[in-house]
Amino acid sequence: MRDRWLSGKAYWHLANGGNGVDNPDQRIAEDCRLFLTGVLSEAMDLITNIVAVFSYVIVLWNLSSFALSLDFIGLDLEIPRYMLVAAFVYVALSTGLTHWLGKPLKSLYVEQQRREADFRFALARMRSNVDEIAMLGGEAAERQGLDRRFGEIMRNWKRLINRELILGLFTFPYNHTVLRIPLFVALPAYLAGSVNFGGLMEVSTAFSSVVTTLSWFIFSYRDLADLVAASSRLDGFLGAAGAATAGARPAPGAGPLTITDLRLRLPDNRPLLSIDRLSIAMGEAVWLSGASGLGKTTLFKAIAGLWPHASGDIFRPAGKSLFLTQKPYVPIGNLDDAVAYPDPADNFPPAALQAAIAAVGLTHRSGAILAEADAANGGLSGGELQRLALARLLLHRPDFAFLDEATAALDVAAEAELLARVRRDLPQTALVMVAHRRPAGLVRLRTVDLGAPREADARETREPAPA
Structure with missing residues (x-):
């Protein structure tokens, strides 16, 4: 990132080219840190969950050998190993709903990072011009400018909190019902005599384990949105820096x-x-x-x-x-x-x-x-x-x-x-x-x-x- 910024005087072209790339210092220092720590953390979680889901799917496959028979509009349907199918369908629908509710988070995280970087830049710029500000008596004007930028941070932060609240209204109950849903899903097999009470508890536990590991995307959605926001800012920076170095030279x-x-x-x-x-x-x-x-x-x-x-x-x-x-x-x-x-x-x-x-x-x-x-x-x-x-x-x-x-x-x-x-x-x-x-x-x-x-x-x- 640093080398791309400095090569071909890209830093000058980014500052003067009107390409919309704000705060390159923030992108190099802060966004790189957010991206790297986020990738490492989420990658480790993903690998762990992939290994776990294979283990739990095998267990659920062996325990749910029974089928679900349905009479649908006059047709007799039989779904073999329906507990496994239900686990994947349940997680897929929940994942889609999570993404629909949380999709605005990415743009809000990007905006939050930009607003905070603008505020830090204003503070640094004030520190670099302390003599002029002091002699002109510009404290009130500086306070007004800082208040305006901080107000922009707070307004976006409120929008971010509201969106996280909306997402949490789904993910929090979802997290606490993972252990209860399997009982309702397995109940038809228990009532049909396909599984005894002990088997019901075993298959419910296996179902919960499969759903929990498959729900990694749901439980990590906020962190993933933050990671995607940092990645988006870095990608925009790299693209603009590459284009900026393509100009003609004497x-x-x-x-x-x-x-x-x-x-x-x-x-x-x-x-x-x-x-x-x-x-x-x-x-x-x-x-x-x-x-x-x-x-x-x-x-x-x-x-x-x-x-x-x-x-x-x-x-x-x-x-x-x-x-x-x-x-x-x-x-x-x-x-x-x-x-x-x-x-x-x-x-x-x-x-x-x-x-x-x-x-x-x-x-x-x-x-x-x-x-x-x-x-x-x-x-x-x-x-x-x-x-x-x-x-x-x-x-x-x-x-x-x-x-x-x-x-x-x-x-x-x-x-x-x-x-x-x-x-x-x-x-x-x-x-x-x-x-x-x-x-x-x-x-x-x-x-x-x-x-x-x-x-x-x-x-x-x-x-x-x-x-």
Whole structure:
């Protein structure tokens, strides 16, 4: 499950594809546990009952050698070993009624798991944004949101309890009459003299044993419904994850990054951004400018192979690429782990890690444990987060770096100093930047004006950096 979620960036497609797969973390952690424990428990019970039913059927077969004679609409009918036949018919009818009464349980269990996962996610999201909520005084709004989600849990729980009550009104009496029904079934044979009183008690006991073992489905119906609900959620997750990884990817190869006849669209098929041709070579620094909402971030997603709503060609070189977002991701660990991400910190010499950290001015944070108290940003400020991302860039030394507002939280002087350091240390790296203002600190910078939304071409200009 974990590997399917992580392979082919399925986690991104599931979060952005509108496929209706909710709470994948719940499905991987909780539903897998429910499914495995349920399968093991029910499988052991089923095997035990299968072995037992064969034993009891043989006993009942030997004890119920007599037949039942009936006069039905003028026809004389004789049912040999009718006690055995009656046991199977009785359980079959009871099983059908149980399923009819309990069928809604599956959807109610699925809904309950989803509602509980939504509630846990809301709590975790609140914990990740405690500073913003506290400074805005958002306690009342958060309480209202949590109350609403908890109310949804309670409403579905009441429906679930009502359905279990309806099912229990049948299964509870059924369970307590299993030992009494055989006497009524065997009574015709006793009255006809086919069996004496001692034989009546023996055949009744054998009948009860057969019915009890055959009633495994009835007695386990609630647990089976819960198991089927977990299985359904896992099956939906696996199916959606498999479909999500089937999207197109930019073709790797040697040479510059080349975009040809690219048409980006929104998920509802509205046009977003069009580029007839754009080429970026190794070592270039390029600023992609344009109005907000144009689709510049979406362009980076398309280059990364994450945007399925597009047509045209993107030729991405086979070398290493690194994407830096406005709010970098901070994994749980220390600063070395965060700078080395997505590779393990052990892959780099300690001196290289410390040099990258020192180059961006984060030496005072070296060795700090991140993302324990604050999972959203590891306790770093916005500017420190972006310095961390630039340290990651200096450490990984990619062939192509895509910076999406990656210096927006820095003042102009800090941006100029850090970008100049990046350009000096990584002269062969292509820097492709999206920013609302011209990036500072780069002597040679090519400006690509993507124009207004839905314009069909990209206009390229070269401007000298200000002195």
